Amino acid sequence: MSVEPDPRVVAGLDAWEQLQAAQQPSWPDAVEVRRVRDRLATLPPLVFAGEADALRAQLAAASRGEAFLLQGGDCAETFAEATADNIRNKVKTILQMAVVLTYGASLPVIKMGRMAGQYAKPRSSDAETRDGVTLPAFRGDIINDHAFTEQARTPDPQRLLEAYHTSASTLNLIRAFTTGGFASLLRVHEWNRGFTANPAYARYEEIAAEIDRAIRFMAACGADVDALRTVDFFASHEGLLLDYERPLTRIDSRTGLPYDCSGHFLWVGERTRQLDGAHVDYFSRVQNPIGVKLGPTTSGDDAIALMDRLNPTGTPGRLTFITRMGAGKVRDLLPALVEKVTADGRPVTWVCDPMHGNGITTPSGYKTRRFSDVMDEVAGFFEVHRSLGTVPGGLHIELTGDDVTEVLGGGEEIDEAGLARRYETLVDPRLNHQQSLELAFQVVELLRRA
Ligand SMILES: O=C[C@H](O)[C@H](O)COP(=O)(O)O
Ligand SMILES: C=C(OP(=O)(O)O)C(=O)O
Numbered sequence: 001m002s003v004e005p006d007p008r009v010v011a012g013l014d015a016w017e018q019l020q021a022a023q024q025p026s027w028p029d030a031v032e033v034r035r036v037r038d039r040l041a042t043l044p045p046l047v048f049a050g051e052a053d054a055l056r057a058q059l060a061a062a063s064r065g066e067a068f069l070l071q072g073g074d075c076a077e078t079f080a081e082a083t084a085d086n087i088r089n090k091v092k093t094i095l096q097m098a099v100v101l102t103y104g105a106s107l108p109v110i111k112m113g114r115m116a117g118q119y120a121k122p123r124s125s126d127a128e129t130r131d132g133v134t135l136p137a138f139r140g141d142i143i144n145d146h147a148f149t150e151q152a153r154t155p156d157p158q159r160l161l162e163a164y165h166t167s168a169s170t171l172n173l174i175r176a177f178t179t180g181g182f183a184s185l186l187r188v189h190e191w192n193r194g195f196t197a198n199p200a201y202a203r204y205e206e207i208a209a210e211i212d213r214a215i216r217f218m219a220a221c222g223a224d225v226d227a228l229r230t231v232d233f234f235a236s237h238e239g240l241l242l243d244y245e246r247p248l249t250r251i252d253s254r255t256g257l258p259y260d261c262s263g264h265f266l267w268v269g270e271r272t273r274q275l276d277g278a279h280v281d282y283f284s285r286v287q288n289p290i291g292v293k294l295g296p297t298t299s300g301d302d303a304i305a306l307m308d309r310l311n312p313t314g315t316p317g318r319l320t321f322i323t324r325m326g327a328g329k330v331r332d333l334l335p336a337l338v339e340k341v342t343a344d345g346r347p348v349t350w351v352c353d354p355m356h357g358n359g360i361t362t363p364s365g366y367k368t369r370r371f372s373d374v375m376d377e378v379a380g381f382f383e384v385h386r387s388l389g390t391v392p393g394g395l396h397i398e399l400t401g402d403d404v405t406e407v408l409g410g411g412e413e414i415d416e417a418g419l420a421r422r423y424e425t426l427v428d429p430r431l432n433h434q435q436s437l438e439l440a441f442q443v444v445e446l447l448r449r450a
């Protein structure tokens with residue numbers, strides 16, 4: 001039986017249009033945007049509301065220390081890179097990290113990609129100047145093209161449709177990989193792709209061998225190991241471009257309530273979390289589990305006000321705070337925030353984004369981060385939660401499954417000159433495959449202590 005929605009709830013989904021929406025493009029043609037939105041509204045949802053509910057329950061477990069969230073993927077997905085190889089390598093990297101964490105810390109790991117929709121980017125500046133020429137900044141493939149020409153940088157609403165279709169094909173392949181046998185724990189060895197002379201890959205190989213042995217033992221004892229053949233894998237992106245999120249929001253026939261069916265989990269970014277702004281209003285009205293990025297200027301009162309808006313009744317798993325303070329600040333700034341929220345009593349899932357507080361630009365102009373700073377912020381996050389008796393619930397990482405050279409350091413010791421070798425990101429630098437595995441091994445130690 002389907003439940004009819006309350007018309008006031010449906011009308012409320014457009015309240016954001018009367019509010020200030022930060023970081024939106026200046027579309028040249030409002031009529032065309034409306035046409036594209038109407039078309040998007042007729043296309044099938046990308047995810048099912050019941051999947052978002054299942055994720056909410058898992059995030060609630062993470063808030064209690066009974067699971068751990070691993071959320072990772074590109075800073076900015078691109079249409080051109082939505083190839084089978086790229087998607088497979090990214091999924092495989094996340095699965096490998098999850099195996100390391102699950103095995104090392106004996107904790108269920110919630111696997112979530114910054115994938116199948118991570119196409120809109122907030123920028124520090126509206127414009128970019130090169131050699132005296134100023135053009136609109138690149139705001140992600142869903143809005144404009146990265147090429148530095150006037151035509152390419154002009155926002156094009158048709159890109160919303162391409163983002164939808166590219167997200168659909170990405171999600172289709174993710175679902176095929178994770179349910180069709182590729183992600184089976186019976187194949188952990190096959191995910192390893194580096195030379196095992198490399199320490200991170202050699203350690204992974206050891207774990208894979210132990211898992212193999214354990215599975216053969218269980219099977220020999222008569223246990224049903226079929227459940228190990230598939231995994232749940234969730235899709236997430238920043239809920240930034242409201243002209244995209246609104247038409248993909250659908251009324252769930254089971255409950256009559258709205259869900260944003262562009263992804264399972266949406267987060268509000270550091271630049272768009274204004275309490276009276278359009279984004280907080282919009283995401284307060286959908287039922288998905290929601291994240292908010294919290295940077296170093298966040299006060300305890302801001303955090304409480306965000307809870308009042310986004311999770312007034314304290315539904316477990318509904319609200320995730322993704323803190324991104326910077327390695328040098330996390331130990332000073334995070335405790336007051338966590339204490340204030342803990343005293344409130346409503347649950348949140350605390351997740352660490354060790355990427356966005358640690359950006360630097362090299363003299364040669366590369367936007368990068370140091371692997372050591374990333375690890376230091378993660379360590380600080382765990383230390384703070386341990387000292388307060390609260391729960392470090394997960395990690396939010398910009399990564400790729402390929403051997404790019406975008407982040408300094410790690411076992412390969414990528415240095416400033418080395419960045420030029422394979423620097424491919426269009427916005428922020430990502431951990432490469434090996435650095436991602438190294439991070440997972442180090443996090444196991446932190447989780448064991450926690
Ligand atoms: O991904 C995060 C932001 O979009 C990004 O860090 C902003 O980068 P910018 O300062 O180059 O605009
Ligand atoms: C824009 C991002 O982060 P933040 O909102 O934390 O700056 C991001 O996650 O790419």
Ligand SMILES: [Mn+2]
Nearest residue numbers: 075398427428
């Ligand atoms: Mn980023």
